[in-house]
Amino acid sequence: MTQTTVLIVGAGPTGLTLAVDLARRGVDLLLVDAVAERPxxxxxxxxxxxxxxFDDLGVTGALLATGAVYPPLRTYHRGQVVWEGRMHEPRLPTAAVPYPMVIMQPQWRTERVLRERLAGLGHRVRxxxxxxxxxxxxDGVTAVLEDGERIRAAYLVGxxxxxxxxxxxxGVGFHGETRPAERMLLGDVTTGDLDRDHWHMWGDPATRSLDVALCPLPGTGDFQLTAPVPATADGEEDLPEPTLETFQAVLDRAGAGVRLTGAGWTSVYRVNIRMAERFRAGRVFLAGDAAHVHSPAGGQGLNTGVQDAYNLGWKLAAVLAGAPGRLLATxxxxxLPVAASVLGLSTALHEKGTKGDPDAHVRDEETRQLLLAYPGGFLCEGPRGGERVPDAVLGRVRLFDVLRGPHFTLLTFGDAAPDQAGAAAxxxxxxxxxxVALPGRTGDLVDVxxxxxxxxxxxxxxLVRPDGYVGYHGAPGGLEPYLSRVLGPR
Incomplete structure (x- = not known):
């Protein structure tokens, strides 16, 4: 029987994020996937x-080097440009928000970057x-593979x-709905007939309906094609095969005047909106799409899964190192409440699109996920407990550089530093x-x-948690009781 400490099933962005986080903490793990690398x-x-x-995990640089901000949208009708706009308003980096823009990156490359990081930490996907x-x-979980192999682990993450x-x-229920009438053709295609500076769309401006769209994928020669599949009159399934010929026919019907030269990955997407009734069953945890599936509107699904993994990783590692088991219940x-809220947000955005609302393309502050927080509860004390810690420039270093790594970070201010540091030690x-140096000088850095x-x-x-949220914020005297409750007495 194969032995490991944490078995992760599924090597998409969620499973890879969890594996990287556990690996950098020295946790023994095995990451398995039923299929080969996904295109x-x-x-x-x-x-x-x-x-x-991803900055904390050491992969943001590689993703920014090959990714790009979303291009402007351009809509055509009867051979003419009838509208242009943006999904995200341009924002410049600030001291508090170093990455203000959504970055487009094909998922195959995000996974490749994470796999390379994981390999650098000594682990590979099976x-x-x-x-x-x-x-x-x-005491643990025994998993059985299709070939009969048995794997014994202390914890298993789906x-x-x-x-x-x-x-x-x-035995965890998965509640919600499938909308069989709302289907979409998807594919990565090539053409030499379009510029790569716009997200090209064809549709009817009178009804605000979309016929087909081609979005240039940065760092590649591909466009992502999306096209809704109209429901049949009798409501029965009538799905075309997602082939190059099918895609070309869709563009021709839309009068796009675009000739495709190739198609790689293709798929047919059906709208599913579902969430697991719980995210834990004993020593088994669920994360990412195994716990919640979203409409693609707003780009929330992959990102929510990554943050599931980021929340779970440090807690598993801490309990394995001796912290109280109560930590895993958090x-x-x-x-779960965050996922439910995000699921509601993505569903609302999807429905705005299907209704043809004039602002359906707009993405606001909520979709950036910077406002997500965990107020109250076992791990978050004080006025700002549970809030995301903003970045800041502190002398010659960034605060995120200080936070980076598997540890809790105690921010001490001036004269209070020695006593608080003693509790942390x-x-x-x-x-x-x-x-953090006390104010007293002039200049932009000190202003921050x-x-x-x-x-x-x-x-x-x-006290900043390993996932960048405030764990404890309050009087210095409460720091040691908090740490003893979360990490165990010393």
Missing amino acids: GSRGKGLQPRTLEV HGARLTGLDQDE ADGGRSTVRKAA YEEER LHGSAVRAFT EERLHEHFGAGTAV
């Missing part, structure tokens, strides 16, 4: 908060390993998509202290430090 652009939008997560069942007891075998084997407590390398003081308030203790 296709699929989920192509990386939200600002996800870029911050492809062709299909899970067929699992059993669990008080990141194996909307049809999750793990979720079904764990995964569902924190992520009791927990060894799990907590690192960083002193002053704003950080104002943000948290003078004389408070600020």
